[in-house]
Amino acid sequence: MILDDNNKVVVQVYPSRKFGIVIGSNDGLIGILQDNGEYIDVPQERLRIVSVEVEKDEKDKSHIK
Numbered sequence: 001m002i003l004d005d006n007n008k009v010v011v012q013v014y015p016s017r018k019f020g021i022v023i024g025s026n027d028g029l030i031g032i033l034q035d036n037g038e039y040i041d042v043p044q045e046r047l048r049i050v051s052v053e054v055e056k057d058e059k060d061k062s063h064i065k
Contacts (some may be wrong), residue, residue, distance in 0.1 A: 006054040014046050 009022040013032060020060035029041045 010050045011047045
């Protein structure tokens, strides 16, 4: 899974069916900050992407006044 710093990726972990936000990855393991505040590492195969939100940089807003 390739992560972009400007994206907020919400995932569901199987089989536990817990939800969380991807905060990092390394060697096929994905770091998830769960909705309950706990951190877990899970294999990429156990994830389902629920949504991807693109956050805009402050640079992009500089032309808006």
